[in-house]
Amino acid sequence: MPFTNEQLERYSRHIILKEIGAKGQKKLLNAKVLIIGAGGLGAPAALYLAAAGVGTIGIADADVVDLSNLQRQVIHSTNDIGKKKVDSAAETMRAINPDVTVNTYYQFVNSENISDLIKDYDFILDGTDNFPAKFLINDACVMAKKPLSHAGIIRFKGQLTTIIPGEGPCYRCIFKNPPPKDAVPTCKQAGVIGAMGGVIGSLQAMEAVKYITGVGELLSGYLLTYDALKMEFHKIKLPPRGKGCAVCSDHPTITTLIDYEQAVCDLH
């Protein structure tokens, strides 16, 4: 289908880039990206992917918008407090770009539903805030051979990597298991600087766009860390995939999905 005049104008700053062009923009419009978590990371990623014209964006989250979210979760507004995050996010994305089809999933991901959730998407973006979900998403993406952007943020620090199953290392290559539940006694000192989600979530969106359009080099095989206080980015080269990894080696010992126990902790 040819571009409409409105699309030509809307995406003109993409189309004019020789690396993207009309062809790349078509790829974006035909692409399907799933964002798991509509919080600090997922919010900016969803905004940029919707604006970029990613044709289908799925968003999964089981939370409702809380006043304490608004310091960083820029896809939600004060008027959205009490709404399901997925509905609030979908409204904002549709308002930015009516080209985008938004699928909402008001649910926590678990070992029962995740394979079904990811199967129709080309690229998965992990914007979750807990280790059980991060390990589950990694394992499910490795097993289903779905490319994944993994990220984490805390205080003034953030990090991300891109996982291309069968090619580069996965999350479990770096961290074998989640930290034990009893290592988490209290959450009262928790905190993260709001713009950190913007930095790292935008980088995740950038990786999704690069993967879809085939432009440049992905952050596969590297962990990129960002320290806002030192204003330093550091790119750590990771060992090759699979060596002794329980899920992505050629002889995996983990072949079914695991629901790790979530530490009891009020995340608000």
Next chain:
Amino acid sequence: MKITVSGTVKEVADGLTVSQLIEQENVETPQYVTVSVNEEFIESGTFDTHILKEGDEVEFLYFMGGGTIMQSIIQDGSDE
């Protein structure tokens, strides 16, 4: 001898082990850190016996959640 720690060249004692470097660098949550030396992960059970060599490139890789949970682990870890 000189080694590179998280991208920065440092002068350290000859015969330094990974465990000693972790302590010297005040690594947060040492019980959960992943260590790579020259782009290979070191088994956490061998931190005490792994002796670093001149020119080694060491990286520390940390668990990072969504801005909440890991904070408390860090609090916990630093109390030990």
